[in-house]
Amino acid sequence: xxxxxxxxxxxxxxxxxxxxxxxxxxxxxxxxxxxxxxxxxxxxxxxxxxxxxxxxxxxxxxxxxxxxxxxxxxxxxxxxxxxxxxxxxxxxxxxxxxxxxxxxxxxxxxxxxxxxxxxxxxxxxxxxxxxxxxxxxxxxxxxxxxxxxxxxxxxxxxxxxxxxxxxxxxxxxxxxxx
Numbered sequence: 001x002x003x004x005x006x007x008x009x010x011x012x013x014x015x016x017x018x019x020x021x022x023x024x025x026x027x028x029x030x031x032x033x034x035x036x037x038x039x040x041x042x043x044x045x046x047x048x049x050x051x052x053x054x055x056x057x058x059x060x061x062x063x064x065x066x067x068x069x070x071x072x073x074x075x076x077x078x079x080x081x082x083x084x085x086x087x088x089x090x091x092x093x094x095x096x097x098x099x100x101x102x103x104x105x106x107x108x109x110x111x112x113x114x115x116x117x118x119x120x121x122x123x124x125x126x127x128x129x130x131x132x133x134x135x136x137x138x139x140x141x142x143x144x145x146x147x148x149x150x151x152x153x154x155x156x157x158x159x160x161x162x163x164x165x166x167x168x169x170x171x172x173x174x175x176x177x178x
Contacts, residue, residue: 003165010158014073017155021070027063031056050133058141065148069155093166100160108156111149119143 034055041047071077084095119142121127128136 003168006161006165010161013154013158017069017073017151020151021067021073024062024066024070027059031059031063034059050129050131051135054129054131054135058135058137061141061144065144066151068148069151072152072155072159090167093163097160097163097167100156100163104156105153105160108149108153112146112153115142115145115149119146 034052038049038052038056041049041052084092087095119139122139122142125139126136127138127142128134129138
């Protein structure tokens with residue numbers, strides 16, 4: 001595959017995850033507003049809302065699951081920096097490539113594989129909340145799991161592609177210097 005094409009694909013994946021992540025980040029504001037409303041309604045008016053309580057779960061899922069690919073893109077995930085922080089760029093590229101291809105991609109593929117039937121069943125029955133007065137959109141919440149894994153898998157492939165390009169360009173520049 002041409003390196004220019006690989007860079008374009010990785011850039012498109014970055015833009016997709018950036019777009020989804022920036023939208024998901026708004027869930028923080030929505031969570032604050034909903035939580036404030038829950039507390040105010042309960043303590044000022046003596047009114048509780050199961051729908052609002054469940055909305056916090058939905059918003060947290062949106063935030064965590066849909067911002068994960070964007071966080072990976074920004075190198076914001078937890079990493080054991082004992083070796084990586086001081087490593088040479090070529091070593092970092094090797095670690096990124098191996099981590100993406102041997103850990104991230106297979107794990108996300110497994111999540112997609114196992115969560116797809118779970119989400120499909122929820123869609124088939126139009127699954128809603130088990131509680132009266134709850135949010136009737138559980139099928140959407142369950143669908144966020146394979147969607148999260150797909151976004152992470154794509155970002156892992158973009159990371160692997162960039163690492164491979166860095167290793168190839170380093171090899172070709174090293175050969176040209178000899």
